[in-house]
Amino acid sequence: MSITRQDVEKIAALANLxxxxxxxxxxxxxxxxxxxxxEKMNELDTTDVEPMSHSTLSGDTSYTRREDDPKPxxxxxxxxxxxxxxxxxxxxVPKVIG
Amino acid sequence: MDKDFEAVIGLEIxxxxxxxxxxxxxxxxxxxxxPNSDTCPVCLGLPGALPVLNKEVVSMATKAxxxxxxxxxxxxxxxxxNYFYPDLPKGYQISQYDRPFSxxxxxxxxxxxxxxxxxAVEWKKKRFHITRLxxxxxxxxxxxxxxxxxxxxxxxxxxRSGVPLVEIVSEPDFRSSWEAYDYVQYLRxxxxxxxxxxxxxxxxxxxxxxxxxxxxxxxxxxxxxxxxKNLNSFRFLQKALDYEIDRQIKTIKEGGKITQETxxxxxxxxxxxxxxxxxxxxxxxxxxEPDLPPLTVSTxxxxxxxQHLPELPEARRERLQHLxxxxxxxxxLLTQTKEMADxxxxxxxxxxxxxxxxxxxxxxxxxxxxxxxKEITECPVTARDFGDLVKLIADNTISGKMGKEVFEKxxxxxxxxxxxxxELGLKQITDPAEIESIVKTVVAANPKQFEQYKQGKQALxxxxxxxxxxxxxxxxNPQLTNDILKKILDA
Numbered sequence: 263m264s265i266t267r268q269d270v271e272k273i274a275a276l277a278n279l280x281x282x283x284x285x286x287x288x289x290x291x292x293x294x295x296x297x298x299x300x301e302k303m304n305e306l307d308t309t310d311v312e313p314m315s316h317s318t319l320s321g322d323t324s325y326t327r328r329e330d331d332p333k334p335x336x337x338x339x340x341x342x343x344x345x346x347x348x349x350x351x352x353x354x355v356p357k358v359i360g
Numbered sequence: 361m362d363k364d365f366e367a368v369i370g371l372e373i374x375x376x377x378x379x380x381x382x383x384x385x386x387x388x389x390x391x392x393x394x395p396n397s398d399t400c401p402v403c404l405g406l407p408g409a410l411p412v413l414n415k416e417v418v419s420m421a422t423k424a425x426x427x428x429x430x431x432x433x434x435x436x437x438x439x440x441x442n443y444f445y446p447d448l449p450k451g452y453q454i455s456q457y458d459r460p461f462s463x464x465x466x467x468x469x470x471x472x473x474x475x476x477x478x479x480a481v482e483w484k485k486k487r488f489h490i491t492r493l494x495x496x497x498x499x500x501x502x503x504x505x506x507x508x509x510x511x512x513x514x515x516x517x518x519x520r521s522g523v524p525l526v527e528i529v530s531e532p533d534f535r536s537s538w539e540a541y542d543y544v545q546y547l548r549x550x551x552x553x554x555x556x557x558x559x560x561x562x563x564x565x566x567x568x569x570x571x572x573x574x575x576x577x578x579x580x581x582x583x584x585x586x587x588x589k590n591l592n593s594f595r596f597l598q599k600a601l602d603y604e605i606d607r608q609i610k611t612i613k614e615g616g617k618i619t620q621e622t623x624x625x626x627x628x629x630x631x632x633x634x635x636x637x638x639x640x641x642x643x644x645x646x647x648x649e650p651d652l653p654p655l656t657v658s659t660x661x662x663x664x665x666x667q668h669l670p671e672l673p674e675a676r677r678e679r680l681q682h683l684x685x686x687x688x689x690x691x692x693l694l695t696q697t698k699e700m701a702d703x704x705x706x707x708x709x710x711x712x713x714x715x716x717x718x719x720x721x722x723x724x725x726x727x728x729x730x731x732x733x734k735e736i737t738e739c740p741v742t743a744r745d746f747g748d749l750v751k752l753i754a755d756n757t758i759s760g761k762m763g764k765e766v767f768e769k770x771x772x773x774x775x776x777x778x779x780x781x782x783e784l785g786l787k788q789i790t791d792p793a794e795i796e797s798i799v800k801t802v803v804a805a806n807p808k809q810f811e812q813y814k815q816g817k818q819a820l821x822x823x824x825x826x827x828x829x830x831x832x833x834x835x836x837n838p839q840l841t842n843d844i845l846k847k848i849l850d851a
Binding site (some may be wrong): 265276277281315316326328330331332333336337340344349351352353354355356 | 380381386387388394395396397398399401412413414415416417420437442443444445446449452502503504507508509510511512513514515516517518629643645648650652653654685
């Protein structure tokens with residue numbers, strides 16, 4: 263299966279990315295080659311293999327769940343320190359709903 | 361609603377679980393902290409941060425699922441729901457998709473249409489089916505108005521990002537706004553009874569979206585549906601559904617077509633309006649969350665939790681209704697919260713009189729609580745003392761009228777009824793000999809009226825009752841006084 267230009271445009275739209283014409287062409291080729299590579303796995307016969315979503319063993323919850331005990335958070339100043347725009351204790355982003 | 365049409369409504373409820381910490385990190389999940397103060401690399405979506413599941417979330421989700429008769433899957437998986445929005449810092453929400461935590465549940469509850477005054481017309485039991493209940497994380501909160509630069513900016517608070525939710529999806533089983541209303545009320549009550557959600561709609565602990573369509577009565581195919589969001593109170597929910605049902609019927613009757621769209625309820629205008637068109641909306645591209653292993657729960661685990669579930673609201677309502685011979689309305693009010701039901705049962709036990717206990721709890725207690733702006737959990741009168749008061753009224757130690765006065769004082773001071781009756785000198789006179797002597801004094805003091813009564817002026821009986829009441833400062837037992845007065849006057 264190869265990735266079309268429309269696929270790239272759709273993915274970019276979903277991710278709110280504005281791509282240049284050049285980028286669209288580059289990504290169409292690159293994404294196609296990635297998908298073709300992964301598709302190699304389709305050559306395997308998996309008729310009797312159960313679908314598996316995770317490689318970890320399920321059942322043992324001792325290391326995968328934690329107690330409901332609060333620990334100190336970063337705090338607002340630190341949390342906001344990497345933000346491109348912030349003020350009044352909040353992250354600021356371009357207006358979403360007008 | 362137009363008789364030729366019927367509405368088809370499905371509901372999605374998001375309920376915040378009242379854990380101490382968030383679902384995948386150790387930040388506080390308690391509402392109301394300074395903006396963005398309860399955040400860490402996990403809930404800020406910083407690169408490399410990894411989620412670890414909170415045990416209490418599994419326990420609370422299990423309680424909620426059991427309380428709604430859902431079948432819990434021994435293995436469910438988390439999935440990423442991808443969409444782009446500023447209050448979702450990772451660019452995806454960790455939710456569940458094709459293997460949810462639980463499926464195929466139901467509730468069977470009383471529901472009724474309401475008349476113009478909002479009174480129930482006729483309560484009938486109906487079963488509503490629940491498609492699924494799954495676990496997910498909440499997003500942050502976007503603020504679009506009221507901030508210094510709101511004209512050009514949206515503000516984001518990520519304290520809520522990562523707060524645990526259960527999403528409860530119903531089947532399209534509701535045929536009117538009141539059925540939907542009764543169901544959401546019941547769901548809220550159940551989550552409160554189970555102790556997994558505080559049910560506060562204003563603070564957003566419980567949120568409701570509805571899918572609404574209409575069709576000709578008897579038609580099998582569903583009509584095109586609209587999704588309504590922003591139904592953050594019970595009143596909004598019911599009003600918005602009624603508005604939307606009428607709007608769709610009107611549109612169809614005028615030859616128009618319903619478009620599949622998301623609409624928002626605007627309470628100021630009393631209308632729903634289009635938010636965004638569904639076509640251009642979301643392609644969530646769900647896939648299994650690779651950072652979290654499958655969520656497994658054993659039969660033993662589920663059984664242990666089911667043993668700690670309290671009696672659920674509808675079971676309790678039915679039990680109280682039959683055991684104490686209450687009406688449907690009474691039993692509903694008395695089981696509104698688990699604490700109210702506990703209180704009523706304690707008053708009943710202490711007084712030995714379920715009927716009178718119900719009357720007094722539903723009238724005097726509810727009124728005093730409402731006036732004081734208090735919850736039943738903050739009630740200054742203990743159930744024991746209230747029970748004693750009911751007993752004193754039942755055995756005529758004090759009259760109902762005095763009882764009201766005593767109860768008000770109990771509510772103000774927290775004192776016992778016995779002490780207050782003593783202090784106020786309110787004890788009712790029930791000794792016939794004592795009443796008779798008061799009656800005789802009163803009759804002797806009013807010879808003219810006595811004479812007129814004897815000559816047939818029956819209406820003067822009331823005058824004598826009033827005089828006896830006055831002479832005793834209202835403390836004589838009314839029934840006994842009537843009997844004795846009659847005996848003496850007619851002798």
